[in-house]
Amino acid sequence: MSESSLANRPDITTKKKIAHVIFITVWVLFAFIATQIGALACLEAAKELGFRIQGGNQVLFVLLLNAVIYTIALIITVGAPRFARLLPKDLSTKKLLGIDKKPALSDLGMAIIAYLAYLVVSAVVMLLIIQMIPGFQADQKQEIGFESLGSGLEYIFAFLALVVMAPLAEELLFRGYLFGRLRSYTSFVPATIITSLLFALVHWQWNVGVDVFILSLALCYLREKTSSLWPAVFLHATKNGIAFTLLFVVPMSFT
Template identity: 45%
Template sequence: MASNPELLDQKQGDDSTAKPNKHTHKSTGRLLLGFAWPVVGMLLGYFAAGLLLGVLLVALVPLIPNLERMVENQRNIYIIFLTSLVGNILIVPIVGLTFKRYLFGKNAKLLDIVGLRRRPTLKDVGITLATFIVYFVTTIIVTGLISQVLPQINLNQKQDLGFDRPTVPVEYFIVFLTVVILPPLLEEFVFRGYMFGALRKQLSFWPATIIVSIAFGAVHGQLNVAIDTFILSIFLCLLREKTDSLWPCILLHAAKNGLAFTLLFLFPELLPTELR
């Protein structure tokens, strides 16, 4: 008896829907892990850094005058800087190496994954400056619209950076490192490097960008800051996509934080009173 091709096709279709697709499950697992692990790994790194520093500093208290007072002050600039520095050092291998083979393949190199396969160039600087201008104008427009549509959101709420205001030159330098240098390096590695790289293997550009930007805004907590960092992240993802490099992202992030540092700590009189 001759078989009916239409019946065979229908049966094959029924079989394919009845049995779960292992490839689909694996892709979903990679998608979820690529989104969640960078944030979890970053939190684990900072927790481990705080734990290690806590044990070390307590051991050194009897040996160093005034160290106990510094340790007790959780907003001490030097303690915050050391925690951030050690956290950065720990987070890179925690996030970058733990699931690298599963998410990117056994032959993938970490520097290639996060977009650091080459050195920064003058072209990167030019692209960064142009993007910074567009980002700045976009932020003004978007926040202006939000203030009109949702006036209950306080867009001028002062951001708590977590440490005391610097008073002497060395403290200003430490704050500069803590605000302008370390966050762009680490956060770009985690979000536009690792997370965006992992999601981009499973999704098209805009879904990956929106997910990364929501996560990036969320980790900054404060709503008005989250809105600003969400907008910033969109431009950072565009840079990552168009240049295939993390360096322009790091430069733009550092420029944005550098402007904030300049206004908050060097020329606060230029800011509205509620932001100082």
């Protein structure tokens, strides 16, 4: 994914490039938020009609709900522009999303190195923000839909939701579609900043937003460096997997 082949397009004026960047960004944000609002509205409507929505396992419910939201968001975000013929005919969906190549062991190695770099930068930035902004709650717990796990099945459901599904779906949406489309009209730095800001925004918490903004910088770099989404998916899954272990697996070992 080189700047010379994507960002420097003499056939498109600067104003049109900016317009495309704005449209793509707003479109992804709209699709992501609209899908969540639509899902919540359907749940509320079902409750009003007397249906029992959360009568079973809460963790399974979160897993299935997120699966529906992510799937619909991806279909709308990627499918609608393809259906409306807004995407280049010679650009396949797999190529656009960065999944036209098979995952390789080297992708995992790059993800681990990037994870270590992300940890250092995130820690330094958090310390600086804590010093500069009194009252900033760096340790505020992230809302994930459930707080504790009981049975072995719940651990499996939670693992699938947090470590498998979320990294894959979010990477397809943000570093796959959003970053990939932005790179068609702008250079690496603006595309990375816009993607990372939007990714931070949709996490709805200041402390989480700062952390995932820094994470997204590393994710975008991997996407750019390799022209593949898989290193970013592995990095995201590594981050969530370690968080899952610290939040749920380690405490279980001491009970």
